[in-house]
Amino acid sequence: xxxxxxxxxxxxxxxxxxxxxxxxxxxxxxxxxxxxxxxxxxxxxxxxxxxxxxxxxxxxxxxxxxxxxxxxxxxxxxxxxxxxxxxxxxxxxxxxxxxxxxxxxxxxxxxxxxxxxxxxxxxxxxxxxxxxxxxxxxxxxxxxxxxxxxxxx
Numbered sequence: 001x002x003x004x005x006x007x008x009x010x011x012x013x014x015x016x017x018x019x020x021x022x023x024x025x026x027x028x029x030x031x032x033x034x035x036x037x038x039x040x041x042x043x044x045x046x047x048x049x050x051x052x053x054x055x056x057x058x059x060x061x062x063x064x065x066x067x068x069x070x071x072x073x074x075x076x077x078x079x080x081x082x083x084x085x086x087x088x089x090x091x092x093x094x095x096x097x098x099x100x101x102x103x104x105x106x107x108x109x110x111x112x113x114x115x116x117x118x119x120x121x122x123x124x125x126x127x128x129x130x131x132x133x134x135x136x137x138x139x140x141x142x143x144x145x146x147x148x149x150x151x152x153x
Contacts, residue, residue, distance in 0.1 A: 002027075003026065004025035006022060006023055006025075006032075007021045007116055009022070010097075010099040012087075013054055013143075018097055018141060019099070022098075023090075024101060024103075024107055024108075025100070025101060034111070035112060037112060041120065041123065042108065044124065046074075046081070047128060049102045049105045049148060050148050051129060051146070051148060052085065053143050055144060060084040060103060062107070062110075076109075081148045081151055082150065083106055086148065087099055087101055088102050089141065090122045091127050092122035093126050
């Protein structure tokens, strides 16, 4: 996967009018902050990962789990999502936009990646699914989005 330092300007898809900041674009050999995630953060990330933004034709696997089995899905509370094929967008109440690979859920849940505090605040306080305000923000960006498909068992 492509590595970008947290909070740098998002440039993976350069055609966006309001690009936002990178979050969670991790890479092997690049240290990242860690902490045990709360259930609240995992629930919120799962919610955001249920909508795929900027879907790709290919997929990325976790560089930290190579050889660890099926890495293209995650499971939470009996639900599965196919990860590694798209991104998520998180919006703060102050107008900031955060762009992350949807593997961020896996990175936080399994590898205890700790996103920056301002991103965590936006997860908690910004517009979110299923509220219309969230989809209005996506529309302003002009990005493609779809419901994230379930992963294979």
